[in-house]
Amino acid sequence: MKRNPVSILIIALSFASCERVIDINLNEANPKIVIEANIHNNNSDCLVKITRTGNYFLPYTPEKVSKAVISLTNQLTEYSFSEIEEGVYRINKIGKLIPTSYSLSVNVDGELYEAVSKMPTPVRLNYLNFEYVEETYLQDAGYRVNFSLTDPKDEENHYRVRYSVNGELQNDGNDYYLITDELFNGNSVQMQLYGKRFDKGDKVTVELMSIDKNAYDYFNTLLDVIAQSTIESTAPANPKSNFSNGALGYFSAYSSDIKFIIVGESNLGN
């Protein structure tokens, strides 16, 4: 969704290129706090993960941050979190969160990190379907999966689409689908899991996440960094965090809708 035709042109021109692993000396920065906080309206756990940055080249095991004090409020209710394993905190609540604005505060050894995120009203997936496509020179033959949504007219919407195949979440840099309604505000649209091909019998689960603009900006700038391999990117920078006090990471309150399809079976009933 993010790639523009220029990158295709670059692929076409890269016929003469060659690649080689090289040695580079990188400085080691002072460790920095990284917070990944997701809350949502579905049945899975709302989790906050806290780590610190480490050396770039050394084999990486994130340094986990324990004994943080976390609180979440939506002006009506305040929720607390419990550390369920080292560096991982779970909300103390049973049942779903309602779409509204939330404030999160994380206290690590007296340092306070705060962020705000607004959980949008959920947008539903209308349907999923699949179609068989022939081989093209950029892609193999196979089944393509499409999804459809109806964008609400009176608001600016941001989406992230996640998918899993046979229960396994696909999570490479090129598995991110970030969408704004800028160009199709208020329309019903069908989009494809662009560039992906599936086999007959695959169970493809698609999650449409309605996210706020901060989260969209975060993932958008995150993608700039993790997909920085072409001349397209300017100088890479840390993704735009909504946390105060210089913490890396993000706090996203999202609402989601999930559907699945078995590829190669009937398109009906989805």
Added chain:
Amino acid sequence: MKTRFTLILLFAGQLLHAQEVWYSIYGTVTDQRTGESLTGATILIDNTKHTGTVTNSYGYYSILVPEGQYKLRVQFMGYDSKEFYVTAHENKLVNINLSEKPVQLDNITIRGEKPDRNISSIEMGSARLNPKQIESIPVLFGEPDILKTIQLMPGVKSAGEGNSGFYVRGGGIDQNLILLDEAPVYNASHLLGFFSVFNSEAIRDATLLKGSIPAEYGGRASSVLDIKMKEGNLKDYSLTGSIGLISSNLTLEGPIKSEKSSFMLSARRTYADMFLKLAGDEELKNTSLYFYDLNMKTNFKLNERNRLYLSGYFGRDNFGFADRFGFDWGSKTGTLRWNHIFNERLFFNSSLIYSDYSYDINLRGTSDVTMRSEVRDINLKEDFTFYKNSRSTLKFGVNIIYHNFVPGEIIPGENSVYNALKITDRKAVESAVYFSNNRVVSPKFQLYYGLRLALFTNIGPGDFYVLDANGEVRDTTTYEKFKLVKTQGGIEPRLGFNYMINRSSSIKGSATRIYQFVHLLSNSTTSTPTDVWLPSSDNVKPQMADQVSLGLFKNFNKNRYESSLEVYYKHLYNQIDYKNGADLIFNSTVESELVFGKGWSYGAECLLKKNYGRLNGWIGYTWSKTMRQFDDINEGLPFPARHDRTHDLSVVGMYKLSNKVTVSATWVYSTGDAVTFPSGRYEIDGQIVGYYTERNGYRMPSTHRLDLGLTWTRKKTKKFESSWNFSVYNAYAHENPYYIYFQEVEDQPGTQEAVQVSLFKIIPSVSYKFKF
């Protein structure tokens, strides 16, 4: 600044001498064979040693002398000099023909001649090239490219491997005013910058000004590259062509009416995609990827005093995939010029210029949408040259440009899921008046002073935005047609001097201020078709550059060797960078994605050049530093610009083995680009993410490369000429870094490695050239 300038004016005024009876010797200098005018030819008056002038870009000259008899000497590089006597007892029209020098193998090709223009003229920080001089320099894919040759001059840096984009003295890639027959070219590159739009078969000469920029030029902060197309042979028809691996071109020129009018037509097309057609794969077969250029010029000598020129350029890139996807982009320019000689001393040029750059992206299928963007100029230029006396050459004129920017338009097809979007056009008028005087104060001392008033006015219709402190849009004001929105700009002083220490050496200095009102928005390190030009506005202040430079020029061995050492300091105001994650394409409030800061650059440039003999070429070395500083980037601390390459060395050599064979070699070395690498890492959403602490704090490995070339002239008669050109790019296969990325080591999850991507290793090429 202002008061100091007035002082200089007064000082210069006091040096005026009382005049006796003076007469003008004036006329044009042309090529004997083709009748084309020669720019930059030197006319010297022998009796007075240091009196002389240089033909302007239309080949015109005028010298004022006291009554008497004079020996005139006319010189032009690559041409035989001429000497003759002229008696000035009235104003005298003297048109001069020079004939091209035959290929000489002697070491001493010219006797008694002093082509010492580089030391005696007031110009500094300039380089003049014509395609003939550089045709044997080896080039990538065997495609001669004037922009790539210019990158071999000190102070000029390439935008990247094989790229035709360039940086001059620390300025940005958009700070070069590239003119093709006076028309600004907004995007001078084809195919992501690997080729320039200038077909060297259609080019007469190119002049790069990077230091002292005369007052008649303005609008770009760092340099002027003034390219002139061939005018067309006034005497004979000729057909030249070349066939290469990548492209072919054909140029036809000749008289329309002998000695009175002529034309030149040149066409070039690449055919890389022809190979795709041979492929078995259906999809590959359906891919198109090519560009073409058309150049045209005609000129009419109406009479001795009037001459008309009409020239045009049209070029386009095409990239498509069956009927599903099409992407094309390119430039159009047109120039109508009228040269008029009012009298012996007053020369006038009037030009009406059109310039356009646009791109279109067509997506078919479910998207069914066309996206486009365009920038279009209409430009009127009136320039006068007044040869006041033998000591003063005055230039003055006006320039008005009407800009129309179409930042982006989305036109959905019938079945498209997209809504139509039209970002309102931005219209603006850029205007300038200027005045300058090149004054010979004494035989040893020349002074140049000029002023240019440059203004930029945004006009309606259109939406203009009020931005808050965070750069977010707070309010929108809609202006009606022709409503003036905002005017910005100011006075630009242009100063220079030349002091001749002795007959073979001089000191020159210059100080220049230039405003720039249009800015290139680009989120890549190379020129891409979707680069957008943004006008200055209430939210975007004009860029401005102040530059001072000082140079020492010395010629050795009877001008066979030229050498120079120049130092400069340049300060850049209101430089533009982008917010993190900025969206530059199809964004109506793109102004809110920008951050503003400053830049500075200083350096020293050495050049040693040999112009004559079997072996010629040059060695250029630049030491420089280029910095940027933005409140919103790098915590407000200064950081090196990406193209801050400390050392930059070019060695260019051409050697005539025999009358038929010339070999050539170039070697370039430069410090690696300043880049941003991570200084730590973390994991988020299952991704390994680099932690960045400073902008451009690291260096790419340095680059170096040797290119070799051989030109073999097979046949050379009056009727037919043909030659073969062989070249090898990157002859010792050095893997120069194009970019570096990081990835997880295979089989070792959690461990990262750095991977360097190199583009071209040993690219041999061959081309065949002919001329009837």
